Amino acid sequence: MTTAHATLVIGATGTTGRRVTARLAAKGRRVKAAGRTATALPGAEAVRFDWHEPATWAGALGGVDRVYLVPPTGSPDPAAVMLPFLRQARAAGVLRAVLLSSSAIPAGGPAAGRVHEQLPGLFEEWAVLRPSWFMQNFAGSAPHARTIREEGALFTASGDGRVGFVDAEDIAAVAVHALTTEQAPDTDLILTGPQALSYSDAAAIIAEVTGRPVVHRQLTFEELRDRWAAAIPLEFATMLAAMDRAIADGAEDRTSDTVELLTGRPPGTLRAFVEREVRAAAGH
Incomplete structure (x- = not known):
């Protein structure tokens, strides 16, 4: 065998x-x-x-x-x-x-x-x-999670631009479908959560669920680049800041139905994600 x-x-x-x-x-x-x-x-x-x-x-x-x-x-x-x-x-x-x-x-x-x-x-x-951008960027040891904990703030150069934040659990579910289904997708798949949210929207949801003050601090491209460059190479810091500038210009303001089409269930919301993280932190 x-x-x-x-x-x-x-x-x-x-x-x-x-x-x-x-x-x-x-x-x-x-x-x-x-x-x-x-x-x-x-x-x-x-x-x-x-x-x-x-x-x-x-x-x-x-x-x-x-x-x-x-x-x-x-x-x-x-x-x-x-x-x-x-x-x-x-x-x-x-x-x-x-x-x-x-x-x-x-x-x-x-x-x-x-x-x-x-x-x-x-x-x-x-x-x-x-x-799209991972909801996990707001949790654990991710940079946004650190500034939420230490400064009660999200720092971006994304302005009021919106993002279809997606849960890594949903990304993994689609990945497993793509790896195991009899017929491969043979295409690219845009994966988002169910809503496009600004970072100000995200800060409000996180504050409401956690009961801690969280605000969105809007930086310029240069301010964000320099903030990243304190911790990572300048070339990579510039690329990350440019991605925020693209968000400000509307590049990520979209949602897709791919997660539901391929997994049979709707993608998770940011609120549900934050609630899950709070429960995990409390040991439930």
Whole structure:
């Protein structure tokens, strides 16, 4: 009897990767959970993988026929390492690839956009997930969560621009659908929550649910860039600030029905997300 092929989840301890891993394991799928430290996850085989160490690639790809791709964090040019890996993956027998990109980045655009552009030529079965901004940016150790806790504020250069904030649980549900459904999507999928909200709207919801004062402080592009540049490289800080400027110009003011179409249930609201985080923090 042959062993079922595995799904390789890259970035398996990350925001979407650990949720994808858990959902695949719950469906009884064989999962190889890949990361730089080969961290053990329930129901998965841990494998060491580093985008910047090609010697780790072959071991991760052994016995794999589909892969969930999370680009290297903070890289302005992920295609430089991802495309050689994807060519190796195809040669190793990978049939289907699902790439995590962003609603802000079209095919051929910056960052993962170049990988998106090449994916259909590399694999017969593919999908590109293009989620809007994660609700998880307001929780845990994310920068917005830190300023909410420490300063009672969200700092953006997005003005009154609106965003269809999306829950990583919904992104993971779509990813698992794209990885396991008999017919691959073979397209890119814009993923949003059910409402487009400004950061002022988001601050009001967070304040109401948590009972703590939270306000939206509007910065200029330059102020936000310099604020980010204190912690991350200037090139990346500039890119992040430019994304906020695009929000101000209306680039993210949209919602899609993709989550409901592919999972059979509507995407979660920001209010429901914050309520869940509050319950988790209280230990319920």
